[in-house]
Amino acid sequence: MLEICTFRTTIGEWLKDFYDSTKEPFFGIFVFDEPYLVLKSPELIKQVLVKDFSSFTDRTVLAPKHDKLVSSMMFLQKSPHWKTTRPKMTPIFTSGKLKGMFPTINNIGLRMNQYIRKNLGQHEAKEICAKFSTDVIAKCAFGINSHCFDDEDAQFRKVGRSIFDFRWRNAINQTAYFFMQGWANLLHLNFVDKWATTYLKDVFWSVIKQREETNMKGNDLIDIIVDMRKNKGLCDEIQFETLRKYPVLPFLDRRCNADYQISGTNIVIEKGMPVYIPMLGLHYDEQYFPEPDKYKPERFSDKNAYNGDGLYYLPFGEGPRICIGERFGVLGTKVGLVHILSEFEIERTPDTPRTYKI
Template structure:
């Protein structure tokens, strides 16, 4: 159905209408901070204050530093695309939020994907109350006593680092050397494995680390969505990790755990603690320690009730 006698004019009218609707939708929240009398940086339509990060000119950390240095206000508002966010600078306010009012701010803003069970059960991505329960079970692995048991492994890795630096003096990429050290330490302390990052430039663990942390369009877009567009993650079923990375880590972790259980050996590492949790008969009534680790529905209801009562009493 034509509006005018010319299809060109009809097309122009349609384009203008769609553009106007899109503009109105993208800027519908841009008065959010003004209404609340909060100092804020002027946003651009569709991208807010997120232009340089969206174009991959700067990292998220560099961008936040630029925003932070742009004003002397104790707090200020920004827009990530069309979503308003509050940045706190004042140390006393930060302490108030993170300590005294922590119950009111229990979760991070990152996505908590339910379409991928592995990612959903990672502690970093979990929300309350699950996060509180998992953290209480994992914390014993990071006591001073447990960390001291890992000192021997870290010291051995440090000696390998010294030998590597001595061998490559004058031709060293500092970022790569640090990545080798951290990868070796994680593989040893978490998985009980020697990654051989200093002996082999193409060590399997290091290759996985590069796929996970080195820049790629896939990583940049998806990882940005996890922190700033969690709704996209749910709609599009985006996985934070590359499938080859997650498959490799699952296989390695499962094999090492099975070997430890079959031989009844210990490595004084994070894996030992998980094996002990798996053997705990009391926990088996509330948790499943099969392929994945999750909380039963009854436990979730109990925790929600407990936290709700605690919050009311605290207030």
């Protein structure tokens, strides 16, 4: 764990190194004094994530007792609360809802092009993408305009930076949420800056209050929440591109909730044991992706050629806990790219690295 503890590598790259070091379908590691199982076999991964999901329903990452707001995030939620929340959120991502959001996302794409037109020259591509996605999420999830292309210091963009940009505070706290959960609870470490969650909470509830008072509809997440709040019984129950090379999450994690025997072996995954899936290792495995360091989008021209008997391409996860916003994210990405590429040529600058360092 030394490389992780000293922040000389990322968890995803660390697991990939282990992945590359063996031909076995799975192997064990110790994280401090706790044994973890790491899966390589696509067939076994499919068993854990899909077929036998009932034995691996929860992620290992901490849902903090000292922060009710963060522990209620669907990504961190544990069963049975997750099983209650997930079905109630899926209606926002139906085909009809996404179709209704398209004009909103398209208008944000137009504003992005206006911004680029006014500021032609060298740009940090990540920042432009972050402005676009922040505006899309703010409008489609919170029902407000975050004005990231109008104000370089927009408050919503500040929140995004505080959560996702590398800072020592983020590195220490968020690593503790995966590997030192006892300390994270004891020291009341926050996964996200408190001011950021407070700001988002205040914005969220002010918009909900306005919608309830005016009966306005926005075809967004707020509509779902407002409808849910009208069901008192339910409210009491829940207590209110590049994705192969650079996946959003470079690993997946599950915790075994019942003794589970690995098919074809005498090995039992004991209840409570963490199970990790090194997505970065799978996505760079030459067995599945020849010349893995090359960006070759044409390799995905036949979608049926992947994930047949097993799972090895998992940019959004898989199974019942697959990312709930997968189609929303893909739609936003496509709209953003179409707008930029329809009007501008993109070239690398002398400062652009040929190999992206995480």
